[in-house]
Amino acid sequence: MLKFALIGAGRIGKMHSEIITSNPETELKFVYDLNREIAINVASISKAEVVNNPEEAINSNTTDAVLIASATPTHIEFIKMAANAGKPVLCEKPIDLDIIKVNKCREELKGIKSQIQIGFNRRFDLSHSKAQQARLKKEIGELEMIIITSRDPAAPGLDYLKACGGFFRDTTIHDFDLSRFILGEDPIVEVSAFGENLFDANVKTAKDFDTAMFILKSKSGVLIHINNSRRAVYGYDQRVEVFGSKGMVISNNQTPNSTERYTSSSTSSKDPIHFFFIERYQQAYKDQLNSFIETVKTNSRPKVTFEDGRKALIIANAAYESYKNKRTVEIKYD
Template identity: 40%
Template sequence: MKIALIGAGRIGQVHAQAIASHPEASLAAITDYHASAAEALATQYGSQALSAEAIFADDTIDAVLIASSTPTHADYLEQAARAGKAILCEKPIALDLARTRDALQVLAAHPVTCALGFNRRHDPQFAALKQALVEGRIGDLETLTIISRDPTPPPAEYVGASGGLFRDMTIHDFDMARWLLDEPITHVQAAGSCLIDPAIGKAGDVDTAMVILTTASGRLCHIGNSRRACYGYDQRIEAFGSKGMLQAQNESETRLRFTGEPGQVEEKPKWFFLERYAEAYSREIGDFVEAWQAQRAPLAGASDGLEALRLAEAAERSLKEGRRISLDHIH
């Protein structure tokens, strides 16, 4: 599968590495707003720097991986669909529902394999948790508790352009919740505060938040977010059901334990998503290649992006209005 990479920034580099390591994928071309970045990465992986136009026009290229800046995602996605190329698009497709829906319509008109970069579904531990749920290990799922904290807050200027905490950060947790709850989410309640960086508050956003989701059958889900966990990336999920509980725990570089003056000490969790989800990024490419080869749906698709965005929209409204928001009212 010949994949062209759109965007040679930090996350683009992660994908370049994953593509290069996959036995059945190759990095056919790279483009970036900064041509020099594309060239540098192309040199590193023995690929070529091309313009986006040239990529879409090149019939030997099977797929594009869209890892450019968020505002460009939807346009590239539509161009790629029209060019008949398989797509792996970093989330989000867009920060608003209308633009996202438009892109989905183009995809409907030009059906191609289209995967969305909800990388956490590919994490081995979360995947094992999902598998255990499917196998009925805990009977009927009743509640889900998702803790998701970043190690450091982004600069306030980033926050302004990010669409806010729910669209930028919680969006991953909304997707995990949807994937694991496995039935329609009907209501959203949210609370949030600015406790870490006043500049985030001035930008109109929160840096600490809690959300409750309710599903059609009454399952409940808690999401707890913080923009700053001084000890690293805190990524845990607890699924509770009629026959037991499953807990995905934080991971650290090694399991070495020291016992001494301060107590019994194990390593801190891995620092951030590049470390924690390194394996997930690799598996994400694997799923994309397989889905394209087998003409099956990838593990996360474009409509998952839309649905997660609806939840973010509902959470934002709940935070503002102090009410439980029904998903029926989010279009």
């Protein structure tokens, strides 16, 4: 039984606590959140212990692994704390918003043998990973294009928008990572980014975008298109198209069930698509944890590494540079 300390018990932390508690191989032992009430609420559901500081949770002899789901600017502090205590880490994306801090952390961790997995959950989605497998096995011949549509049902509130580090680093970072996952060894080398504020007043106040489009290019010449919106009235729109010389694979939107209705007034009407990430990627979050458990048990390399998190942030930063300077930007990973 792998015993977890959970750091951060907000929206996604609560979901992780439920997944840890329902997994037969894991147990939630400690919860720490800056907001004690939030920690108490989550801990009581999982019968875990609330602690007064992160050290108590992370350094405890009882703790086998640490799940970091606190606010983004705190991730590096807790990654280092866990790594120094010799505990494997599953940390939510992004590692941080500041690449200088991420690079410094990478240097500091160099001598330390630590397993750090970054929470790019979409890699564990069954239909997205089937699309990636089709590319790997050359079922679609030579890969030529990747098209990712990723639109949220509604924009978050102003507080979140002000703190999240901007649309590209907060949201598109998932799509940058998913593109890298599908491309495999073929690195993304160029990006052209466009962002607009078309409809959301809070987004405008936060000086962010609610609508964005990107064209990226890989070293071998694969072209990638990503489009994002903070508002899709029909739900959480998540589609991936992988196109090659021998065909294409589409990972499409999913509905909670596949029931079709046939009545005198309509036929084949489907349920709306999933509302948001917790519903749509529930299986992926569970498989992400299963993959992490396997990594710890076999003492192997995580499926999504610190370096994957670092590279996705570098692409996001290059996208901002592209937007700002109205030109295509070459991406360098060093």
